[in-house]
Amino acid sequence: MSREKITLFWFRRDLRLEDNAGLYYALKKESNVLPLFIFDSEILEKLEDKSDKRVAFIHEALEHIQAQLIELGSTLLVKCGKPIEVLESITTHFEVNAVYANHDYEPYAITRDNSVGQFLKTKGIPFRTFKDQVIFETNEVVKDDGLPYLVFTPYSRKWKAKMNEYYLKAYPNRKYFHSFLSTKPIPILTVASMGFQGSFGTFTVPKIEEEIIKNYSEQRDYPAVNGTTRLSVHLRFGTISIRAVAKIARSLNETWLNELIWREFYMCILYHFPKVVDSAFKPQYDQIEWRNNQEEFDAWCKGKTGYPIVDAGMRELNESGFMHNRVRMIVASFLTKHLLIDWRWGEAYFASKLLDFDLSANNGGWQWAAGSGCDAAPYFRVFNPYEQTKKFDQHLLYIRKWVPEFDSFSYPHPIVEHKFARERVLAVYKKALQ
Numbered sequence: 001m002s003r004e005k006i007t008l009f010w011f012r013r014d015l016r017l018e019d020n021a022g023l024y025y026a027l028k029k030e031s032n033v034l035p036l037f038i039f040d041s042e043i044l045e046k047l048e049d050k051s052d053k054r055v056a057f058i059h060e061a062l063e064h065i066q067a068q069l070i071e072l073g074s075t076l077l078v079k080c081g082k083p084i085e086v087l088e089s090i091t092t093h094f095e096v097n098a099v100y101a102n103h104d105y106e107p108y109a110i111t112r113d114n115s116v117g118q119f120l121k122t123k124g125i126p127f128r129t130f131k132d133q134v135i136f137e138t139n140e141v142v143k144d145d146g147l148p149y150l151v152f153t154p155y156s157r158k159w160k161a162k163m164n165e166y167y168l169k170a171y172p173n174r175k176y177f178h179s180f181l182s183t184k185p186i187p188i189l190t191v192a193s194m195g196f197q198g199s200f201g202t203f204t205v206p207k208i209e210e211e212i213i214k215n216y217s218e219q220r221d222y223p224a225v226n227g228t229t230r231l232s233v234h235l236r237f238g239t240i241s242i243r244a245v246a247k248i249a250r251s252l253n254e255t256w257l258n259e260l261i262w263r264e265f266y267m268c269i270l271y272h273f274p275k276v277v278d279s280a281f282k283p284q285y286d287q288i289e290w291r292n293n294q295e296e297f298d299a300w301c302k303g304k305t306g307y308p309i310v311d312a313g314m315r316e317l318n319e320s321g322f323m324h325n326r327v328r329m330i331v332a333s334f335l336t337k338h339l340l341i342d343w344r345w346g347e348a349y350f351a352s353k354l355l356d357f358d359l360s361a362n363n364g365g366w367q368w369a370a371g372s373g374c375d376a377a378p379y380f381r382v383f384n385p386y387e388q389t390k391k392f393d394q395h396l397l398y399i400r401k402w403v404p405e406f407d408s409f410s411y412p413h414p415i416v417e418h419k420f421a422r423e424r425v426l427a428v429y430k431k432a433l434q
């Protein structure tokens with residue numbers, strides 16, 4: 001029997017049917033397009049928590065896509081395994097004409113895509129990939145001499161000067177939905193069949209709340225206020241299009257647009273300097289003699305440091321998988337500077353807990369807080385958690401929400417005295433950096 005001829009569109013960080021560049025080109029140029037998602041077993045095996053909400057989030061986003069595809073008389077194919085093995089097995093069932101996907105810039109993804117490309121080549125199958133998750137990728141915003149920017153402000157200036165309608169235009173995928181393969185639905189894998197459990201909640205297509213964006217500059221630093229958009233998880237998994245988001249940012253609020261640019265800045269840093277995954281961007285910061293006290297690290301993770309704003313942040317993270325940006329900065333500064341614990345420990349803990357975990361933003365955020373990043377906080381800037389509380393949670397609303405016992409006898413004493421910790425870190429950093 002002859003195998004059915006199809007084109008694969010491989011979903012990765014772009015879990016939506018609308019305004020999706022790679023999917024658009026697949027649908028426009030090809031017919032019988034079968035969308036595919038692979039739960040990468042190499043990534044799943046590394047997740048220690050079998051209730052990891054990110055697996056559930058992806059699964060619910062896939063169910064949403066599947067429902068739309070069923071309405072169109074098509075289906076999503078969901079597999080679990082090593083990408084090359086999955087693709088190989090698909091080629092034994094179908095005659096695969098081409099594989100389409102969107103660019104992914106993390107070191108692991110680049111290596112994976114290189115080997116997938118080589119494997120497909122041996123089968124004579126083209127692997128066509130497109131820019132989708134950013135407005136500007138890799139070398140599109142660089143200095144006049146062609147080298148990557150190491151400082152955010154000039155990068156953002158060039159980014160804004162280059163941005164125009166062309167880059168923000170939505171891909172009209174719907175126009176070509178007739179190119180999906182007509183077929184009966186293939187039931188999608190359950191979370192349990194992959195050894196995971198739990199649910200994310202109710203996945204809903206993200207809405208951009210314009211009021212939040214309009215008031216962003218005044219409200220974004222107050223963790224008790226609903227003042228930021230909470231779009232990070234959607235930008236991470238592509239359940240919203242960056243073009244749609246940047247278009248709104250451009251028309252409503254430049255401060256918020258800058259945050260989207262930080263996202264791309266850190267992606268470029270990781271792309272051009274993959275060493276940052278394991279090393280300080282500024283090498284002399286790897287000379288710091290971290291104390292790395294395990295008990296203190298555990299207290300930080302559990303939200304039991306005796307510093308209410310730090311503990312509130314860590315408990316928010318543990319319970320919800322999210323932490324407000326201002327508080328991310330405070331807890332990261334506290335771990336690296338007050339406790340002198342290697343930023344890589346904190347980074348790894350965040351990576352295990354954050355729903356919006358993104359290697360480039362997380363690494364960038366941690367190296368910024370530790371002072372070791374390319375455009376980082378100066379090393380002598382040590383956040384005072386009490387001053388930060390006075391400024392950003394004056395009425396203790398955020399603290400009361402996450403640490404209700406903070407003013408009772410059961411609440412621990414501060415793990416370290418602020419003034420002492422400040423002097424200690426300044427001495428240790430100075431020694432490493434001289």
Ligand SMILES: Cc1cc2nc3c(=O)[nH]c(=O)nc-3n(C[C@H](O)[C@H](O)[C@H](O)COP(=O)(O)OP(=O)(O)OC[C@H]3O[C@@H](n4cnc5c(N)ncnc54)[C@H](O)[C@@H]3O)c2cc1C
Pocket residue numbers: 220228229230231232233235236259260262263264266323324325326328329332350354356357358359361362363364365366369
């Ligand atoms: C130590 C530390 C670790 C971080 N880890 C991550 C991470 O793993 N994943 C992640 O998406 N963000 C990370 N951030 C950045 C920031 O805290 C979150 O993006 C933000 O809190 C998400 O909330 P929001 O969607 O309401 O953001 P908004 O304030 O509404 O911003 C809009 C979008 O801009 C992007 N953005 C905002 N701030 C930053 C920033 N500083 N760097 C990069 N992108 C940004 C995000 O995609 C965000 O959704 C980290 C920051 C720090 C200090």
